[in-house]
Amino acid sequence: MSSLHLYDTLTRTTAPFKAIKAGEASIYLCGATVQAPPHIGHVRSGVNFDILRRWLTKSGYNVTFIRNVTDIDDKILHKAVHEKAPWWAVAMKYERAFADAYAALNVAPPTYEPRATGHITQMIELMQILIERGAAYAPGNGDVYLEVRKLSSYLTLSRQKLDDLLPAADADETYKKDPRDFALWKAAKPGDPSWPTPWGAGRPGWHLECSAMAHAYLGEAFDIHGGGLDLVFPHHENEIAQSEAAGYPFAKLWMHNAWVTASGEKMSKSLGNSLQVAELLKSVRGIELRWYLGSAHYRSMVEFSMGALEESATAFRRIESFLQRSVEILGVEPTPVVNATFADAMNDDLAVPTALAGISESLRLGNTAITDGDKKGIAQHANEIRGALDVLGCDPFDLVFAHSGAADLSAALDGTIQLALAARTAARERKDFAASDQIRDGLAALGISIEDTAQGPRWSMTNPVTPTEGSK
Numbered sequence: 001m002s003s004l005h006l007y008d009t010l011t012r013t014t015a016p017f018k019a020i021k022a023g024e025a026s027i028y029l030c031g032a033t034v035q036a037p038p039h040i041g042h043v044r045s046g047v048n049f050d051i052l053r054r055w056l057t058k059s060g061y062n063v064t065f066i067r068n069v070t071d072i073d074d075k076i077l078h079k080a081v082h083e084k085a086p087w088w089a090v091a092m093k094y095e096r097a098f099a100d101a102y103a104a105l106n107v108a109p110p111t112y113e114p115r116a117t118g119h120i121t122q123m124i125e126l127m128q129i130l131i132e133r134g135a136a137y138a139p140g141n142g143d144v145y146l147e148v149r150k151l152s153s154y155l156t157l158s159r160q161k162l163d164d165l166l167p168a169a170d171a172d173e174t175y176k177k178d179p180r181d182f183a184l185w186k187a188a189k190p191g192d193p194s195w196p197t198p199w200g201a202g203r204p205g206w207h208l209e210c211s212a213m214a215h216a217y218l219g220e221a222f223d224i225h226g227g228g229l230d231l232v233f234p235h236h237e238n239e240i241a242q243s244e245a246a247g248y249p250f251a252k253l254w255m256h257n258a259w260v261t262a263s264g265e266k267m268s269k270s271l272g273n274s275l276q277v278a279e280l281l282k283s284v285r286g287i288e289l290r291w292y293l294g295s296a297h298y299r300s301m302v303e304f305s306m307g308a309l310e311e312s313a314t315a316f317r318r319i320e321s322f323l324q325r326s327v328e329i330l331g332v333e334p335t336p337v338v339n340a341t342f343a344d345a346m347n348d349d350l351a352v353p354t355a356l357a358g359i360s361e362s363l364r365l366g367n368t369a370i371t372d373g374d375k376k377g378i379a380q381h382a383n384e385i386r387g388a389l390d391v392l393g394c395d396p397f398d399l400v401f402a403h404s405g406a407a408d409l410s411a412a413l414d415g416t417i418q419l420a421l422a423a424r425t426a427a428r429e430r431k432d433f434a435a436s437d438q439i440r441d442g443l444a445a446l447g448i449s450i451e452d453t454a455q456g457p458r459w460s461m462t463n464p465v466t467p468t469e470g471s472k
Contacts, residue, residue: 004059004347006224007299009232009254010157014349019223020252025061027053028214028251030227030235031113033070034094035079038101039275040293040304041228041260046107047290047393048257048298048350049226053108054391055346058338066217067110068210069095072117072203077192087193088117101277104286105293106393106400114213116204120195122212123204126246127184127197135245139175142187142200146241148180154241157254158233168234170205182238184208207238214239215248225251229258257298262305275304287401288313291394297353319359319385320396321460322366325453326382330375333397334382336390346391359388417448421457424450 004017019025029049032042046067056063070076071091080087102109127144130136135151138144148154148162155162167179171186183205188194194201214222227236236254243250262275280289283306292312296302327333339362345355362381369377389395420439427435440450443459451458 002347004055005349006253006255007349009256017223017253019061020221023060023062025056025063025224026218026222027063027065027224027226028210028218028222029065029067029110029225030210030231031067031069031110032095032098033073033075034091034098035073035075036094037097037276037278038094040277040280040289041275042098043101043105043107043277044260044293044302045226045228045257046102047105047293049255050107050393051294051298051352051391052224052226052255052350054393055350058391063111064218065108065110066112066114066214068213069098069113069115070206070209071095071115072193073206097278103400104277104281105290106286106398107290108393112217114217116209116213119209119213119216120204122216123185123208124197126208126212126215126242127199129246130184130242133245133247136184137177138199140199141172141175142185142202143171143175143183144185144197144199145171145176145181146184146238146245147177148182148241149178151241151245153244155233155237157237157240160233182207182234184242207235207242210235211239211242211246211248211250214250215243220247221249222251224253224255226255226257229256232256255298258301260293260302260304262303280309284309284313285401287394287396288316291316291392294352294392294394295356298350316394317460319363319389321458322363322370323382323386323396325370325458326366326378328458329370330379330382334379334386336387336395337383338387338391339384342384342388342391352392355388355392359385362388417443417459421450421459425457 005014006017007014027049029045031046032038049065049067053063053065072087076091077087080090083090085093127136130146131138131144134147136144136146155165162180165180167173168176168182171183173179185197185199185208186202186205188201188203192203194203214225225236225239240250277289284292289309292309293302295312323334339358341358342355345351345358348354362384366378366381366385369375369381386395386397390398395401420443424436424439427433427439443450448459451460
């Protein structure tokens with residue numbers, strides 16, 4: 001497959017990606033509702049669409065990437081009451097938590113990251129258009145609704161039947177022409193934040209913000225709209241309804257990533273704090289957590305377990321070890337090169353598992369080249385592996401993973417272990433194998449494995465740990 005093919009949720013087909021404007025790719029991704037710390041189910045979407053963005057860029061596209069922040073919502077208001085804090089302070093706190101999680105997993109910042117509360121004007125303008133076109137109505141109580149039965153293309157994304165839907169539980173049905181009409185705008189309630197409109201003070205419904213912001217930043221038509229599978233209905237379905245009712249072509253292609261599940265259940269806050277990104281980063285590094293989340297195909301469910309995460313991290317450290325050995329032997333970092341096998345896999349609807357099989361084969365051949373002393377082979381496979389890792393956002397040479405504090409700690413650790421290895425080598429030379437084994441076993445107990453190579457002993461972490469508060 002020579003060109004990029006992507007699966008479209010709307011058509012249920014995989015077809016060549018054809019940008020609206022040659023050489024340009026425009027993407028809108030539904031981002032976080034900032035009402036709690038992020039768990040891995042939240043950030044999987046960020047990782048998957050970051051890989052898409054990186055591959056589009058590598059393929060020669062100039063990518064404009066929008067990821068919104070929903071900073072006003074029923075859940076945020078409820079959390080504000082629970083935390084006894086202003087709603088905007090709660091939203092900002094968790095927005096920062098998401099930003100930290102994205103950064104730790106090397107998810108590149110979007111081109112623009114608009115907040116819902118910063119685009120009330122655009123929402124009012126969109127509602128005005130919808131009312132003038134007869135697609136929306138204001139019953140007089142401060143609400144504004146979209147009249148779904150007037151929309152011939154409604155539910156084409158989720159392929160449901162209107163009469164089979166339950167009433168939209170987003171406002172008092174008293175004022176609706178049809179129970180399935182959904183709220184564009186919600187009338188102000190005592191104590192809640194509100195903004196003035198021609199139809200009364202209130203705040204936006206959940207769906208309105210994305211239609212307004214996508215139009216503001218990407219225009220009437222754009223290439224790709226992304227999000228989690230759980231957003232197909234009602235959120236994305238209602239975005240299409242609002243935008244097309246206003247006369248906008250809207251998104252040309254719809255992409256959805258599948259869930260992270262635990263014991264077969266969709267990841268949610270009810271599963272506790274153990275699966276929050278901040279907690280998992282106490283057990284594995286950000287690059288390892290990203291590798292785990294990005295390894296499955298974006299449309300496949302990921303059944304989370306700590307065992308699977310640790311196994312994935314161990315596999316990634318083998319790749320890192322080969323790349324580090326290549327540097328030791330060749331004296332230079334690998335130059336990222338994308339080979340045909342990797343490119344074909346990525347062009348096939350971002351088939352990352354197939355791409356990983358190619359990486360595994362390059363790793364096998366690279367290790368064989370080290371054994372054979374084949375420097376040309378070492379360089380070739382190291383370059384190809386680094387090229388693939390760069391696209392997947394898991395390049396260990398990327399400066400984003402080389403924080404100064406971690407680098408200082410690594411240098412100190414390496415120096416300490418090198419002293420131990422020198423003592424072990426001296427013991428072996430004097431045939432004191434008991435002392436040599438004692439040093440090896442002591443290091444192993446600390447999670448450090450020793451490998452004797454033609455170039456001398458090498459060490460690696462079998463189970464890296466994060467320093468505790470007491471060790472800082």
